[in-house]
Amino acid sequence: MAFKIIIPIWIVLTALSVNGDEWPQFRGPTGQGHSSESHLPLEWNEERNVIWKIPVPGEGWSSPVVSGGRIWLTAALLDKDGASLRAIAFAFKSGREIVNTEIFRLDDAQLLNLKNSHASPTPIVNGDHVYVHFGSTGTAALTTDGKIIWTIRFPYISQHGNGGSPVLYENLLIVNCDGFDKAFVVAVDKNTGKVRWKTARPKPFSQAYSTPLLIRAGKQDQLISVGAFRTIAYEPMSGDEIWRVAYPDGFSNVPSPVYGQGLAYILTGFQQPSLIAVRVDGKGDVTQTHIKWKHQRSVSLTPSPLLVGNELYLVSDIGIVSCLNATTGESHWQQRVMGNYSASPVYADGRIYILSESGVTTVIAAGKEFRVLAENIIDGWTLASMAVSEGSILIRSQYHLYRISR
Numbered sequence: 001m002a003f004k005i006i007i008p009i010w011i012v013l014t015a016l017s018v019n020g021d022e023w024p025q026f027r028g029p030t031g032q033g034h035s036s037e038s039h040l041p042l043e044w045n046e047e048r049n050v051i052w053k054i055p056v057p058g059e060g061w062s063s064p065v066v067s068g069g070r071i072w073l074t075a076a077l078l079d080k081d082g083a084s085l086r087a088i089a090f091a092f093k094s095g096r097e098i099v100n101t102e103i104f105r106l107d108d109a110q111l112l113n114l115k116n117s118h119a120s121p122t123p124i125v126n127g128d129h130v131y132v133h134f135g136s137t138g139t140a141a142l143t144t145d146g147k148i149i150w151t152i153r154f155p156y157i158s159q160h161g162n163g164g165s166p167v168l169y170e171n172l173l174i175v176n177c178d179g180f181d182k183a184f185v186v187a188v189d190k191n192t193g194k195v196r197w198k199t200a201r202p203k204p205f206s207q208a209y210s211t212p213l214l215i216r217a218g219k220q221d222q223l224i225s226v227g228a229f230r231t232i233a234y235e236p237m238s239g240d241e242i243w244r245v246a247y248p249d250g251f252s253n254v255p256s257p258v259y260g261q262g263l264a265y266i267l268t269g270f271q272q273p274s275l276i277a278v279r280v281d282g283k284g285d286v287t288q289t290h291i292k293w294k295h296q297r298s299v300s301l302t303p304s305p306l307l308v309g310n311e312l313y314l315v316s317d318i319g320i321v322s323c324l325n326a327t328t329g330e331s332h333w334q335q336r337v338m339g340n341y342s343a344s345p346v347y348a349d350g351r352i353y354i355l356s357e358s359g360v361t362t363v364i365a366a367g368k369e370f371r372v373l374a375e376n377i378i379d380g381w382t383l384a385s386m387a388v389s390e391g392s393i394l395i396r397s398q399y400h401l402y403r404i405s406r
Helices: 009-017
Strands: 050-055 065-067 070-079 082-091 097-106 124-126 129-133 139-143 148-152 167-169 172-178 183-189 195-200 213-217 220-227 230-234 241-246 258-260 263-267 275-279 291-295 306-308 311-315 320-325 331-336 346-348 351-355 360-365 372-377 387-389 392-396 400-405
Touching: 065 124, 065 387, 070 097, 070 400, 082 129, 097 139, 097 148, 124 167, 139 172, 167 213, 167 220, 172 220, 183 220, 213 258, 220 263, 230 263, 258 306, 306 346
Parallel strands: none
Antiparallel strands: 050 400, 065 070, 070 082, 082 097, 124 129, 129 139, 139 148, 167 172, 172 183, 183 195, 213 220, 220 230, 230 241, 258 263, 263 275, 275 291, 306 311, 311 320, 320 331, 346 351, 351 360, 360 372, 387 392, 392 400
């Protein structure tokens, strides 16, 4: 006798919808907070749609990255002698810890800023290599089974600790090093750790904590690197300057830039914060010639912007969400959501996910009208940005890592 196995249609649809996109670096595959995943969860809490919740050893605000069936984080494990700076990997399916490797040690584990950590930059996974960065404490490459390949250190003085994450370009790992004693951008060979180029920032110096963005503009690749008082676009293979734009009152920059419509969208930092839209086809100093528009109302100091089509979204640190016309800077809407914000927003499945510092994710519809779809809460403080992969949302709280899925 033949038996039929009847599978519920929702299981079939979910299986077909999970396309397995990875999230290998800060802000995802493009570095701009976008995922092509579909059928993601809209609602969750501690009892609903949580596949697993696991403790994360140590402290840190690096965002989770996903590649090869593993989730990677960095963390600082405090002890009586200082702190152990570690790379940690968990199995995507089960949450089981697979790798936990010490990369560096700190003798002095005093935090320079209470909202920062000793493990804030996000790792990058590339094939069977993982790259971790701990600011001026050091940068390293390891294998996906936890063996350290190389380490290197670029000393500089940072007022608030480590922040910006590295990026990969062909065979180069590129890092912003913005201290108030010196400032430079450096590229090392991703296989050996040897310096390939190092370009000093112009004076004056002041701290910055931004992750650079790699773009393709026309026939030219550009590395858009936000720093104190200016943003510079470099030729990523050589470190030569292509163009620069100045903002004399902007420093301590945290948000990463985004790119689209032929424009780079740059948040200028503290003092007199603004958002500037800069055409990327210039050469040399383009401050007077290539700023297409500027916006100065409820500008974010920490979360990065999000570009979806021709709409640009900002989330201010105190919960003002703005939607602007990306071409003109005209405001479509501006609304308040509850809480304070450090994590950068994510676009996936036609929705925008905005994670507050208190564990609340507000889900809104993308578009010219403000519409809240859901508000979801988990326990704990949440400053790291979420990751999206394989039909799941990964959220790191102060003490736990969550995998959330339908």
